[in-house]
Amino acid sequence: MMIIRPVTREDQTAIYELAGKTGIGFTSLPENNQLIEQRIERMLKTREGGATKAEQGYLFVLEDTELNKVVGVSGIETALGLIEPWYNYHVGTLTNASKELGIYNQMETLTLSNNHTGYSELCTLFLDPEYRHSKNGHLLSKARLLFIAQFKEHFSEKLIAEMRGVSDEKGVSPFWESLGRHFFTIDFSYADYLTGIGKKSFIAELMPTHPLYVNFLTPEAQEVIGKTHKNTIPARKILESEGMRYGGYVDIFDAGPTLETYVNDLRIVKALGVWPIKIVSEASADQSTCEVNVPYMVSNQRFSEFRAMLITPIFSDSHLIITEVQAKALHLSSGDSVSAAPLFPAVNKNLKEAQNVAA
Template identity: 60%
Template sequence: MMVIRPVTRDDKQALLKLATKTGVGFTSLPNNEARLAARIERMIDTWEGKAPIHDQGYLFVLEDSESKEVVGISGVEVAIGLTEPWYDFRVGTLVHASKELNVYTQMPTLFLSNDHTGYSELCTLFLDPDYRKNKNGHLLSKSRMLFMSTFEDKFADKLIAEMRGVSDENGNSPFWESLGRHFFSIDFSEADYLTGIGQKAFIAELMPKHPMYVDFLTEEAKAVIAEVHENTLPARKILESEGMRYEGYIDIFDAGPTLEAYTKDLRIVRESETRKVLISETYRETHSTLLVGNLDYRNYRAIIGRQPCTATEITLSPAQAEILNVANGDLIRVAPLFAKEEHRQELSQTE
């Protein structure tokens, strides 16, 4: 059984192993032991109530309950940009007009922005390629939203997710080569690594503060604005299915899109409800797949399953109840894993 749980210090080596598989452009899981250890400590401090709001964050791991192997990671930052600026580009428009010359031109433009300061952020989503099956990616991504639904008071009203932008197999970014390199004079992979380990001051020091015209970029760079890396497309589709949308903001390095939403408008937040646990050795699975999580903040657990669920109760097997650390009569939070349209597609593929 696959289970979501909070990160622990013992997970460090497993996460370092995952970091070797992410590739260039995945800044939030750098292959840096000291940086990762510090982040794990910050997450633990958050759960223990020791971290100030600007340091608060949550990391969850996906674990195979039988082998105890950690095969995925996902995270949420509580409030970004409160201690150091949070940069992105806002894709806007400048108009150049002259009645005398009968000229009216709309120019797409990039404006350096800190507009997402204070937002919560979905981040650090990575699943071992060998486990990209059996809805593991959906569990890894959406369990964060179920957690946010259970503990809404701990997060901001608005939420973003930065998507990894386009780069080739050698880690070269067309957007970086057309724009960033002119100001930083370093390779994309080096800039990517520096931001991943927290050295972001050079962005403020070197990035121009005036608007930049998109038409001055190469055709290759323009083509990847707000596009995602091919490996990130499934993650984008998952977030969009939950109500997150591209609203005109992109990463300043690789031009990957930023998705955003009001936290309360996420589908899982809207549709999740509590049910009493009924433990049974035998039950008949339903067609609908449910996301199921306990209400234990410090020892959070989440799984997926095709559980019988009434208006008041949900049936769990003894093994599921043990994984979730719940007993008969306990309350847990449940939500459909998929939106109704996605569920219909899932059924049609299995019929």
């Protein structure tokens, strides 16, 4: 059974092992045990109510309960840029024209921006390659949205997610080689590592603050602006299916796109439903009168003890049927209710019909 739950101190070793598999360009999960420990402590402080808004963050793990093994991690940051500035490039257009000469030119530009300050961020999504099947990636990514949908008061009304930009197998970024290297004179992998461990002040100290003309970059660099690393394309598609879109902002190191949306525009927020549960034995779980043969996410309604998993929904007498094993995994008891949302957009209609029939 695969279950999403909040991170604990006992997960540190497993998360460190996952960090070793991410590769260059995965800024939010550096292979650094001290930083992982510090982040876990910050997450625990958030859940306990002791963190300021600038410090607040959430980290969830995907656990294979049969093996007691953590195989994935995903996170949320509550408010960006309240301690150190949050930087990215805005891709804009500058027009130069001369009516007398009959010349009209539009030039694409990159302008250093802090426009996402205060936004909440989806981050740190990584799944062990051996578990990239059975909709595990969808659960790991979208469970965060299910959490946000239930507890919107803890987050900004606007949400972003940075996608990893293009780099080759050796970690060479064409965008960095054409632009960043001229100002930092260090390798992309080292700049990426410094950002991951929180040393971001060099960005403001060394990056130019005036607009940069994209045409001055190499063709290879121009080509990757707003493009996603091949390993991150599935993660991008998942978020786009939930309503997140590229809004013209890119990472200052590798030019990977930033997806954004209003929280209330998320598909999961609109599809969220609440059902009282009926706990049954495994043997009697198929005796319900109404069933929708599609997966959906179900979670308890506890902020600090959040648990989520995938279930094929079964309804009976206005209740959602939960087996004893599922109830135990989700920390549910008789009389509890669950929050639920279809895993995929195409099944919204099916679930509404099922809810109507069950009622």
